[in-house]
Amino acid sequence: xxxxxxxxxxxxxxxxxxxxxxxxxxxxxxxxxxxxxxxxxxxxxxxxxxxxxxxxxxxxxxxxxxxxxxxxxxxxxxxxxxxxxxxxxxxxxxxxxxxxxxxxxxxxxxxxxxxxxxxxxxxxxxxxxxxxxxxxxxxxxxxxxxxxxxxxxxxxxxxxxxxxxxxxxxxxxxxxxxxxxxxxxxxxxxxxxxxxxxxxxxxxxxxxxxxxxxxxxxxxxxxxxxxxxxxxxxxxxxxxxxxxxxxxxxxxxxxxxxxxxxxxxxxxxxxxxxxxxxxxxxxxxxxxxxxxxxxxxxxxxxxxxxxxxxxxxxxxxxxxxxxxxxxxxxxxxxxxxxxxxxxxxxxxxxxxxxxxxxxxxxxxxxxxxxxxxxxxxxxxxxxxxxxxxxxxxxxxxxxxxxxxxxxxxxxxxxxxxxxxxxx
Amino acid sequence: xxxxxxxxxxxxxxxxxxxxxxxxxxxxxxxxxxxxxxxxxxxxxxxxxxxxxxxxxxxxxxxxxxxxxxxxxxxxxxxxxxxxxxxxxxxxxxxxxxxxxxxxxxxxxxxxxxxxxxxxxxxxxxxxxxxxxxxxxxxxxxxxxxxxxxxxxxxxxxxxxxxxxxxxxxxxxxxxxxxxxxxxxxxxxxxxxxxxxxxxxxxxxxxxxxxxxxxxxxxxxxxxxxxxxxxxxxxxx
Amino acid sequence: xxxxxxxxxxxxxxxxxxxxxxxxxxxxxxxxxxxxxxxxxxxxxxxxxxxxxxxxxxxxxxxxxxxxxxxxxxxxxxxxxxxxxxxxxxxxxxxxxxxxxxxxxxxxxxxxxxxxxxxxxxxxxxxxxxxxxxxxxxxxxxxxxxxxxxxxxxxxxxxxxxxxxxxxxxxxxxxxxxxxxxxxxxxxxxxxxxxxxxxxxxxxxxxxxxxxxxxxxxxxxxxxxxxxxxxxxxxxxxxxxxxxxxxxxxxxxxxxxxxxxxxxxxxxxxxxxxxxxxxxxxxxxxxxxxxxxxxxxxxxxxxxxxxxxxxxxxxxx
Numbered sequence: 001x002x003x004x005x006x007x008x009x010x011x012x013x014x015x016x017x018x019x020x021x022x023x024x025x026x027x028x029x030x031x032x033x034x035x036x037x038x039x040x041x042x043x044x045x046x047x048x049x050x051x052x053x054x055x056x057x058x059x060x061x062x063x064x065x066x067x068x069x070x071x072x073x074x075x076x077x078x079x080x081x082x083x084x085x086x087x088x089x090x091x092x093x094x095x096x097x098x099x100x101x102x103x104x105x106x107x108x109x110x111x112x113x114x115x116x117x118x119x120x121x122x123x124x125x126x127x128x129x130x131x132x133x134x135x136x137x138x139x140x141x142x143x144x145x146x147x148x149x150x151x152x153x154x155x156x157x158x159x160x161x162x163x164x165x166x167x168x169x170x171x172x173x174x175x176x177x178x179x180x181x182x183x184x185x186x187x188x189x190x191x192x193x194x195x196x197x198x199x200x201x202x203x204x205x206x207x208x209x210x211x212x213x214x215x216x217x218x219x220x221x222x223x224x225x226x227x228x229x230x231x232x233x234x235x236x237x238x239x240x241x242x243x244x245x246x247x248x249x250x251x252x253x254x255x256x257x258x259x260x261x262x263x264x265x266x267x268x269x270x271x272x273x274x275x276x277x278x279x280x281x282x283x284x285x286x287x288x289x290x291x292x293x294x295x296x297x298x299x300x301x302x303x304x305x306x307x308x309x310x311x312x313x314x315x316x317x318x319x320x321x322x323x324x325x326x327x328x329x330x331x332x333x334x335x336x337x338x339x340x341x342x343x344x345x346x347x348x349x350x351x352x353x354x355x356x357x358x359x360x361x362x363x364x365x366x367x368x369x370x371x372x373x374x375x376x377x378x379x380x381x382x383x384x385x386x387x388x389x390x391x392x393x394x395x396x397x398x399x400x401x402x403x404x405x406x407x408x409x410x411x412x413x414x415x416x417x418x419x420x421x422x423x
Numbered sequence: 424x425x426x427x428x429x430x431x432x433x434x435x436x437x438x439x440x441x442x443x444x445x446x447x448x449x450x451x452x453x454x455x456x457x458x459x460x461x462x463x464x465x466x467x468x469x470x471x472x473x474x475x476x477x478x479x480x481x482x483x484x485x486x487x488x489x490x491x492x493x494x495x496x497x498x499x500x501x502x503x504x505x506x507x508x509x510x511x512x513x514x515x516x517x518x519x520x521x522x523x524x525x526x527x528x529x530x531x532x533x534x535x536x537x538x539x540x541x542x543x544x545x546x547x548x549x550x551x552x553x554x555x556x557x558x559x560x561x562x563x564x565x566x567x568x569x570x571x572x573x574x575x576x577x578x579x580x581x582x583x584x585x586x587x588x589x590x591x592x593x594x595x596x597x598x599x600x601x602x603x604x605x606x607x608x609x610x611x612x613x614x615x616x617x618x619x620x621x622x623x624x625x626x627x628x629x630x631x632x633x634x635x636x637x638x639x640x641x642x643x644x645x646x647x648x649x650x651x652x653x654x655x656x657x658x659x660x
Numbered sequence: 661x662x663x664x665x666x667x668x669x670x671x672x673x674x675x676x677x678x679x680x681x682x683x684x685x686x687x688x689x690x691x692x693x694x695x696x697x698x699x700x701x702x703x704x705x706x707x708x709x710x711x712x713x714x715x716x717x718x719x720x721x722x723x724x725x726x727x728x729x730x731x732x733x734x735x736x737x738x739x740x741x742x743x744x745x746x747x748x749x750x751x752x753x754x755x756x757x758x759x760x761x762x763x764x765x766x767x768x769x770x771x772x773x774x775x776x777x778x779x780x781x782x783x784x785x786x787x788x789x790x791x792x793x794x795x796x797x798x799x800x801x802x803x804x805x806x807x808x809x810x811x812x813x814x815x816x817x818x819x820x821x822x823x824x825x826x827x828x829x830x831x832x833x834x835x836x837x838x839x840x841x842x843x844x845x846x847x848x849x850x851x852x853x854x855x856x857x858x859x860x861x862x863x864x865x866x867x868x869x870x871x872x873x874x875x876x877x878x879x880x881x882x883x884x885x886x887x888x889x890x891x892x893x894x895x896x897x898x899x900x901x902x903x904x905x906x907x908x909x910x911x912x913x914x915x916x917x918x919x920x921x922x923x924x925x926x927x928x929x930x931x932x933x934x935x936x937x938x939x940x941x942x943x944x945x946x947x948x949x950x951x952x953x954x955x956x957x958x959x960x961x962x963x964x965x966x967x968x969x970x971x972x973x974x975x976x977x
Contacts, residue, residue, distance in 0.1 A: 009425040017514045020521040024556055027525035028614075031541060031551040035610045038540040038547075367540060427761050434752065489748040493801070496713050497765035498738035498808070501731075504765075637717065 037366050044117040045363040049124045051101065051159050051354060052386060056166025056394070061092030061132030062099055064154075064186035065252030067229045075218055076178025076194045084222055085175040085185055086229075087154040089165035090141060090258065092132035098125040101354075102155045103188030110153070110182050114355065116362045126158050128165070134257035141170035142266035142401040143230060145223050145282070148173065149273030149297070149353065150215075151181040151193060156353050157272055163390040169397065170262060172226055176219050186252050207298055208327045216274065216300040220281035223269055227288055234262035264288060266401040270393065272352045273297040276314075280331070283308050291400035293393060295352040296320050299327040307334020311400040313410075314340070315389060317347040319375055338400070340410060342392060345419040347385040348378035356382035388419060424499060424507035431481075432511045438476040439519045442469065446523050450531035462531035463550045467594075469523050470555065470562040471587045473516050478566015479579035481512060482632070486574035502638055512563055520559045524551075544613035545602055549594040552610065557618035557625075562587060564628035571635035590621075664727040666691045666812050666844035667712055671721035674707055681707040683868045685721070689846065689861060691811070693875070694838060696855035697848035698938055699865035705848040706745060708865060709816050712846065713742040725812060738767055741810035745817045747801035751790030755783055755800055759807065766808045774807035777833065794821050802830055806837055813837075815847040819854060831858050852935045864938060866945045876934060884921045885932040886914040896922055903947045904940035915940040 054060055069082030100122075101107060107121040114121075134141075144164055148156045154173040155161075161171040175191075177183040183191040198211055206212070232248035268291040271279040276297020283292035284303035291311040304327045312335050314328075322329045332341060350356040359365065359377040368376070378385060388409070395407035408414050412422050429436075446469070450462045485491040495501050541547045548554050565586045569579035598617055606612040667689040674682040682704045689695050699705050710716040711723050714731020723729065728736045749758055755778065763769045778785065781803075783796050792800065798821055805813055813834070819827045835858065838845055846863075849855055855862075862879055864872035872879065883903070890912035893905065900918025907913075915937065916922065921929040932940075941947055 009429055013425050013429070013511060013514055016518050020514065020517040023521035023525035024517065027521060027529075028553050028556075030529075031524075031547075032610045032614075034541040035544055035547055035551065038542060039544075039608050041540050042543075424764060427764050430753065430757060430761070431750065488751070489744060489746055490750055491748075492710075492715055492742065492744040493748045493804070494761075494765070495715060495731075496737065496740065496742035497762070498734065498767055499765045500734050500737060503734075 041115065041363065041367040044111075045115055045120065045361070046117040047120055047358070047361040047363075049101075049116075049120050049358045049361070051124070051126055051162070051357065052383065054127055054162045054166035055390065056091075056163065056168065058091035058135050058138060058166050058168060059093070059095035059132070060089055060126075060128040060162050060165045061130070061134065061255055062087060062089050062126070062128035062165075063131050063253055063255055064088070065229075065250050066186050067226060068249040068251070069225065070249055072221070072225065074178065075214075082177075082222070082225070084177060084225060085154060085183065085191075086226055087161075087173045087175075088255075089128055089161045089171045089173075090255065091135035091138040091165060091168050092129055092255075093135050093257070094129070094132060095127075096129035096132055099128050099130040100124065101126050101158060102153065102182075103184055105188045105190050106153060106155070106182040106184050109190065113181065114358075114362060114364065115367060116358070120358075120362065126155075127162055131253050131255055134255050134261060135168075136257060138168050138261075140261050140263040141168065142263050142268070142397065143227075144169050144171045144397060145226055145267070145269045146171055146173040147176070147219055147223060147269070147271030147275030147278035147282075148180070149271075149275050150198075151179065152272065152275065152353065153180045153182045153184070156355070159354050159357065159386050160352070160390060160393060164393060164397070167394045167398070169401075170258075172230065174219075174222055174226055176222050179215070179219070204324065204326055207325060208300060208304060212274075212277075212298070213300045216277045216281050219274070219278040220285055220301075223278060223282040224286050227264065227267065227286065230262055231264055233259060234264060266290060268292060268397050268401055271295065271297060273349065277301075277327075280304075280308065280312070283310055283312065291397060293396060295389070296347075296349055298325050299331040304331045305334065307331060307336055308339075309336045311338040311396070313342070313392065313396045315342050315344060315352065315392060317349055317351060317375075317378065318343055318345060320349070338406075340422055342410075343421045343423075344385055344388055345421065346379040347382070347419075348374060348376045350376050351378045351382045351385040352389055357386060384419065388417060391417075392420075424503060425511065428507040428511040431508065432477065432515060435477045435480065435512075436515045439472060439515060442472045442476075443519055443522050443527065446527045447530070450527045453531040454533075460532075463528050466523055466528060466555065467549050467591065469520060470559040470590075471584065473519065473559045474562030474566040474583040474587055475580050477512050477515060478563040479570050479583045480566075480576050481508060481570055482567055482636075483570030483574060483576040483579040486570070487576055501636060505632075505636065505638070509567070513560065516559045516563050517556065520556050524555050543608065544610045545599045545607060548598060548613060548617055549591070552614040553618045554594075554614055554621065557621040558590060561590065561621040561625045561628070564625040564632070568628040568632045568635070571632045663691055665689055665724070666693070666726060667695075667846065668724040668727075669708075669711070669721065670724075672708075672711060672718045672723060673720035674704075674711060674716060674718050676707070681868055682711070682718075685865075685868075685870045687863060687870055687873055689844060689863075691726075691844050692838075692842050693844055693861040694835070694859045695844070695846040695861040695863055696859035697846060697863045697865060698852060698855065699848075699850065700942055701850060703865045704868045705850075705865055706816055709742070709814050709846065709848060712812075713740055713814050715742075738808075739811040741805035741808045741813045743801055743805045743813075743815040743818055745820070747798050747821075749789045749797060749801055749804070752788060754786050754788050755792070756785040758789060758800060758804060759785075762804050762807055768809045770807050770809050773809065774803050777803045777806065781829075795823065795826055798822055799826070799830075802833075806833065809837075809841060810843055811841075812844045812846070815845070817849060818847055819849065819851075827854065834858075852938045856934050862934065862938075864941050866941060871941045871945075871947060872937075879937060880931060880934065882917055882919055883932050883937050884916045884918065885930040885936065886912075886916050886922065887928040887930070888912065888924075888926050892924060892926055895924065901947075903937075904944045 064085060064087050067084045067086060072082045074080045074082035101124040104122050108118045111118045111121040146157060146161055154175040161173050164171045175183045177191045178194045181193050229250050233250055233254060267288045269279040269282045269289050270293035272295040274297055276294030277300045279292040279294055280299045280303045281301050283289040293313045295315050296317050356377055360381055365373045391409045395410045398404040399406045409417055446462060449465060453461045494504060541551050566583045569582040573579050602613060665688045669685050669687040672682055672685040697705050711718055725736050725740055730736050759774045763771060781799050783799060789797060789800060819830060822830060834845060861875050863870060890907050890910050893912055900916050903915040903917050905912055905914045915932060
């Protein structure tokens with residue numbers, strides 16, 4: 001008479017014990033995995049970073065300049081003028097020894113930030129020859145100003161900038177000094193990031209708030225200062241005499257054949273992330289800009305509401321939607337010129353920067369959750385995403401700066417490019 | 424016995440459930456407020472609650488209220504009674520630890536795409552892996568021992584809390600120094616070493632408890648000069 | 661084979677730390693007796709009862725309950741019920757849960773007995789024990805002991821916090837159960853009066869020693885209240901022992917232990933009440949019915965000594 005109730009209690013006890021045991025085993029083995037992952041993640045990733053070969057008809061040359069910011073106070077470095085460093089890529093006459101991806105100072109610090117062994121990036125070379133003479137048969141060069149993402153450096157998107165140069169563009173990427181994490185002078189002296197940090201857990205509303213707008217305004221002014229400086233270089237005549245600061249406020253060697261070939265009448269801007277916002281802002285603020293591209297970036301300032309009447313291309317990763325980015329809610333409908341919003345399936349936010357090509361080999365996936373990794377780096381190795389981005393950029397600027405027909409890749413859904421969706 | 428043991432552990436069980444719910448609240452807060460790692464780092468206190476709520480009063484209250492005289496004269500031996508009570512307490516302990524470490528911390532750390540990474544085996548020793556379970560069991564056993572020896576709940580709670588602090592000191596300062604070279608990055612070696620140490624202490628505490636309750640492990644008994652042991656049912660039914 | 665004694669103590673000694681609580685106690689209680697354990701406060705009654713139910717182990721000597729060592733033996737645990745002096749119960753348990761505990765922990769448990777008794781006493785089953793009155797609590801504890809249907813029930817001052825009516829109820833319930841099951845009862849008290857009408861066996865404990873033990877009739881028969889001239893005291897036969905004497909002028913009143921009254925007709929002899937015997941022993945803590953040296957004149961073993969442990973040779977006989 002006494003036993004049945006106790007048997008129930010015993011069965012419950014046993015069930016709880018077994019259940020706890022199962023949870024404990026799963027928990028401990030998950031902790032073991034996470035600890036092992038942690039050990040591996042804290043080790044610096046040793047791998048050989050590479051960049052894809054440019055596909056255009058021309059070899060590529062490159063050079064870095066300092067642009068003096070005389071008369072323009074630097075908001076991020078009080079008491080100083082806003083100097084900038086730019087990196088130029090252009091069609092070169094011949095191919096020589098490839099220049100390093102970045103100065104060792106930059107490469108080392110960036111590698112540490114990404115958790116890579118320093119050699120991985122210090123040893124990396126692009127496909128451009130330093131100070132190579134400009135390709136003689138490339139005609140006058142349309143100008144593209146590239147603005148990297150928040151904290152980004154001028155060579156962070158070399159896979160794209162070299163590609164555009166190999167197709168005959170003069171690409172000028174900007175170190176927004178004080179904003180770039182490894183900003184540097186042309187000779188590799190690092191300039192720290194002094195810009196006030198946006199809060200890490202910035203709210204959706206704050207994304208379009210005054211802090212972001214102010215930062216984009218500085219970047220837009222940087223782009224315009226670069227265009228001004230290019231104009232001064234363009235005016236030095238075809239002799240190719242080295243420019244001096246006294247004359248035009250630009251320090252750095254001017255490649256043979258560049259002067260007189262800079263066609264500011266065909267200017268485009270493009271940028272990644274916060275640089276995308278910069279591109280849109282520059283297109284809005286500066287009449288010299290005839291076309292622009294935003295690579296997966298938000299939009300800030302008046303352009304976000306008023307839009308643009310010029311050709312504009314937006315590339316996005318699948319999860320960059322108006323749900324997470326309110327600026328697109330007003331900006332996209334306000335685009336009145338020719339425009340496309342192209343989604344690249346399988347891409348992540350950094351698929352539009354060089355880092356995306358190295359994330360998996362560099363073990364970034366070890367340090368992040370799958371969800372975060374996907375958001376940032378997409379599903380694959382980003383080789384295909386880079387290929388598509390290159391084709392889209394070249395096609396877009398060819399159409400709107402060189403009057404070529406809009407290519408198939410930009411025309412709309414095409415079985416050749418199943419990863420791309422439009423809308 | 425199981426029912427009785429559960430009925431006696433019920434309020435402590437509810438207390439531990441409340442603690443678990445507290446950790447769940449922390450976890451939800453951590454998810455929404457970006458207080459990264461808060462739940463995991465506070466999880467070290469779970470074993471304190473186990474010792475103080477479940478372990479220390481288990482025997483101390485029996486002595487304090489004199490109820491041991493009632494329960495030890497029922498038809499179940501002291502050893503079986505203790506085994507039943509320990510089994511239930513151990514189940515509650517393991518269930519609470521499994522819920523906090525297997526579910527609540529996962530809930531806290533599952534959001535916001537936080538990396539599923541843990542610190543090096545030695546640094547994560549007190550918040551990850553097997554050792555939180557071993558530690559909870561050890562605190563339970565220490566509570567039992569303190570209750571059996573001191574026979575006062577307040578004293579047993581104080582000793583258990585002191586033992587918890589000593590254990591924390593062991594985790595923070597002792598164990599990391601004792602880890603042999605080559606074990607630093609070996610999760611299982613560090614975990615099994617620490618858990619083994621704690622379970623060894625647990626075994627000592629259990630033996631001490633048995634001694635304190637007068638339940639010496641059966642030693643060879645002197646046969647009495649006169650043996651009257653001849654079971655004859657007084658009232659055969 | 662002879663029936664095993666319900667309780668058998670041989671040469672039991674026990675110390676609380678360094679204080680001796682019991683010294684060389686020997687005792688044998690045949691089954692079926694209702695034993696009154698009498699003694700002043702601090703005499704060691706509780707210690708003796710705890711030894712019987714196995715809550716304590718003797719430092720010396722042996723305790724046997726139905727021939728077995730109590731405490732660790734489930735066969736004995738099931739047959740022995742104990743009610744401690746403060747009637748400990750789990751305060752958070754309801755009355756019904758307390759009974760459920762009894763049912764779970766005792767194989768001979770009787771739900772009927774528990775339900776009948778609690779129902780008769782009107783104790784609400786769903787009330788937590790801590791919210792019962794002191795008397796109700798005692799009744800619940802006694803019910804817990806009774807429903808176990810033990811062969812030996814050991815009660816430490818069971819009546820202490822009951823009113824006279826409840827005392828009577830408890831005792832009559834105990835007697836009824838004894839009559840029905842033949843169980844042995846050992847109950848302690850420091851009040852002699854309440855035991856006299858119910859007990860048939862007496863154990864008198866003074867200062868850690870058993871002063872007197874035996875069936876009530878034997879105890880009565882072995883003691884004589886003498887009254888007469890004081891000059892006669894010295895001439896009393898050697899076959900008896902003066903337990904206690906009072907002297908008023910030339911007149912002496914004695915409690916005399918002997919299996920026969922004194923032959924001298926000048927003594928007025930009366931059969932003493934149990935209460936008087938107990939009182940006499942309590943007043944003379946060194947007096948003992950056991951064969952041991954005392955301050956009193958002792959000529960020969962007087963009263964039949966309590967049965968000590970049978971020796972091996974006795975058993976084999």
